[in-house]
Amino acid sequence: MAYSEKVLDHYENPRNVGAFGKDEAGVGTGMVGAPACGDVMKLQIKVNGQGVIEDAKFKTYGCGSAIASSSLVTEWVKGKSLDEALDIKNTAIAEELALPPVKIHCSILAEDAIKAAVADYRKHQEAKGE
Amino acid sequence: MLKFPIYLDYSATTPIDPRVVEAMIPYLSEHFGNPASRSHAYGWEAEKAVELARADVAALVNADPKEIVWTSGATESDNLAIKGAAQFYQSKGKHIITLKTEHKAVLDTCRELERQGFEVTYLDVQEDGLLNLDAFRAALRDDTTVVSVMMVNNEVGVVQPIEEIGEICRERGIIFHVDAAQATGKVEIDLQKLKVDLMSFSAHKTYGPKGIGALYVRRKPRVRLIAQMHGGGHERGMRSGTLAAHQIVGMGVAFRLAREEMATENERIGLLRDKLMNGLTDIEATYVNGDIAKRVPHNLNISFAYVEGESLIMAIKEVAVSSGSACTSASLEPSYVLRALGRNDELAHSSIRFSIGRFTTEEEVDFTIDLLHRKISKLRELSPLWEMVQDGVDLNTVQWAAH
Numbered sequence: 101m102a103y104s105e106k107v108l109d110h111y112e113n114p115r116n117v118g119a120f121g122k123d124e125a126g127v128g129t130g131m132v133g134a135p136a137c138g139d140v141m142k143l144q145i146k147v148n149g150q151g152v153i154e155d156a157k158f159k160t161y162g163c164g165s166a167i168a169s170s171s172l173v174t175e176w177v178k179g180k181s182l183d184e185a186l187d188i189k190n191t192a193i194a195e196e197l198a199l200p201p202v203k204i205h206c207s208i209l210a211e212d213a214i215k216a217a218v219a220d221y222r223k224h225q226e227a228k229g230e
Numbered sequence: 231m232l233k234f235p236i237y238l239d240y241s242a243t244t245p246i247d248p249r250v251v252e253a254m255i256p257y258l259s260e261h262f263g264n265p266a267s268r269s270h271a272y273g274w275e276a277e278k279a280v281e282l283a284r285a286d287v288a289a290l291v292n293a294d295p296k297e298i299v300w301t302s303g304a305t306e307s308d309n310l311a312i313k314g315a316a317q318f319y320q321s322k323g324k325h326i327i328t329l330k331t332e333h334k335a336v337l338d339t340c341r342e343l344e345r346q347g348f349e350v351t352y353l354d355v356q357e358d359g360l361l362n363l364d365a366f367r368a369a370l371r372d373d374t375t376v377v378s379v380m381m382v383n384n385e386v387g388v389v390q391p392i393e394e395i396g397e398i399c400r401e402r403g404i405i406f407h408v409d410a411a412q413a414t415g416k417v418e419i420d421l422q423k424l425k426v427d428l429m430s431f432s433a434h435k436t437y438g439p440k441g442i443g444a445l446y447v448r449r450k451p452r453v454r455l456i457a458q459m460h461g462g463g464h465e466r467g468m469r470s471g472t473l474a475a476h477q478i479v480g481m482g483v484a485f486r487l488a489r490e491e492m493a494t495e496n497e498r499i500g501l502l503r504d505k506l507m508n509g510l511t512d513i514e515a516t517y518v519n520g521d522i523a524k525r526v527p528h529n530l531n532i533s534f535a536y537v538e539g540e541s542l543i544m545a546i547k548e549v550a551v552s553s554g555s556a557c558t559s560a561s562l563e564p565s566y567v568l569r570a571l572g573r574n575d576e577l578a579h580s581s582i583r584f585s586i587g588r589f590t591t592e593e594e595v596d597f598t599i600d601l602l603h604r605k606i607s608k609l610r611e612l613s614p615l616w617e618m619v620q621d622g623v624d625l626n627t628v629q630w631a632a633h
Contacts, residue, residue, distance in 0.1 A: 103544075111544060117612055134630030135615060136575045138538055142614035159614040163540035167612065216631075 103164055104198035110168035115175050118157045120144050128221025132212045139166045143213035145177060147221055153177045153185055165203040169193050169210035182218050235550040236594045240587030241384055242552060247437040253483040257476035265473045276475040283482025287444055290485040291419040299465045300473055303443035304411035305335040307430030310445055311407045312339045314455030315376050316348055323373025324348045330570040331355050336378050336409055357572045358521035359388040376405045381413035385567040385583055386520030387529025389417055396425030411435050415488030416526040427453045438484030442477035499586050500527030502595050509599030513606050519568055519581060530584040536616040537609040539579040545605040549598050554581030
């Protein structure tokens with residue numbers, strides 16, 4: 101399969117690979133996908149006191165397009181508020197990486213990962229507030 | 231000097247041996263005659279070359295040259311053998327037995343026969359990839375007419391118990407077909423000893439050209455077939471069509487070289503494969519697929535847990551290998567052969583078939599071992615599954631958000 105230059109770039113040099121400590125303050129973790137389907141993405145965001153995502157990390161089990169989609173998303177969410185991050189649509193990811201139709205599910209998974217990470221962060225904040 | 235990508239996909243196809251190419255060329259130019267032309271020297275010359283090649287193909291498997299029918303390749307041979315025998319003997323019964331791990335050329339031919347009203351049993355194999363003979367005996371019926379079992383599996387390289395299956399079939403008067411496309415030049419085949427009735431061969435898996443193959447059709451006891459290709463009555467009516475003399479000459483030389491060099495070549499290839507296997511099983515959480523002892527020396531099929539197949543193939547683009555996952559062909563389908571061996575989807579997806587051949591060097595094997603070590607470790611750094619396993623999580627207990 102022919103991959104776009106951008107997919108290859110993210111695949112060869114993935115950005116922000118890694119993990120934050122599970123109990124670190126301001127961290128939200130989203131894990132989506134399933135091994136049997138061939139993709140699992142773990143996206144973590146670190147939110148500062150102003151509600152801005154100041155850092156993000158990922159790990160992905162999946163094809164080149166899945167790795168590239170999650171790598172790209174870590175770059176995009178940085179500096180955004182939670183609501184701005186939730187506005188990132190899979191179509192934008194697919195367009196930026198020039199994903200072929202059979203790989204659109206990778207961009208959908210990346211969008212889901214953002215949603216899951218934000219939801220996890222908010223859940224923790226609510227738990228703290230109580 | 232290494233040439234990239236390093237070719238480790240000899241089970242897909244082999245380069246034509248330069249000695250084979252050299253022998254073929256005159257039959258593309260000055261000796262262009264039609265082997266069926268009986269009235270002039272051009273035809274006689276071509277016919278002589280075809281018969282010489284027929285003898286060479288027969289000699290590799292200890293058969294009579296009269297038992298060799300030229301075809302376009304193993305796929306056509308499988309079609310002719312299974313359809314031809316099933317249709318000829320259908321008054322005796324309409325039940326066929328084969329394995330779930332057969333090549334598509336056999337499985338799809340059986341599917342077609344099912345559409346024509348035949349009944350087919352697709353037998354499971356054991357975890358080691360081999361047929362259980364008791365399960366085989368239990369599947370036999372009074373109306374079973376044809377059994378088709380491959381000699382060497384194309385994905386995992388295991389060698390099926392052809393001799394034992396042959397004895398059982400002969401005892402019950404069942405026609406036994408063997409797809410030997412992956413076997414020639416790799417394991418000894420003695421058709422005086424094996425009770426095989428029909429055997430398919432391909433040239434391009436054994437350093438010959440693509441587009442040519444053969445079917446062995448036993449004469450004693452005589453095996454009958456319904457032709458699947460009609461025309462000028464070539465090949466004693468079993469396969470019409472002008473013989474491709476240059477291809478046939480190529481197959482003949484390729485099979486002669488296989489006979490002459492098999493013993494020394496297999497020893498060398500076996501050492502390289504063992505080196506590759508030891509070098510790769512060094513990596514944590516790797517699994518060799520299929521029995522190791524009952525396997526051709528050329529094949530190593532191995533699963534790397536916690537890395538995904540397609541990204542693995544991408545990561546190791548310096549080597550040309552096959553993946554156990556068909557996701558590169560747009561559908562996310564794990565290999566049906568590995569599934570039949572009981573491998574789960576993930577391990578089937580993350581498997582790689584390395585197949586070694588005549589021109590593989592030790593330097594290439596060393597490079598491959600080092601490359602896999604580096605890339606697997608990089609992909610595992612990236613893998614949330616690997617991280618969880620390192621943290622002591624049992625992945626089977628995780629509730630995945632399936633999509």
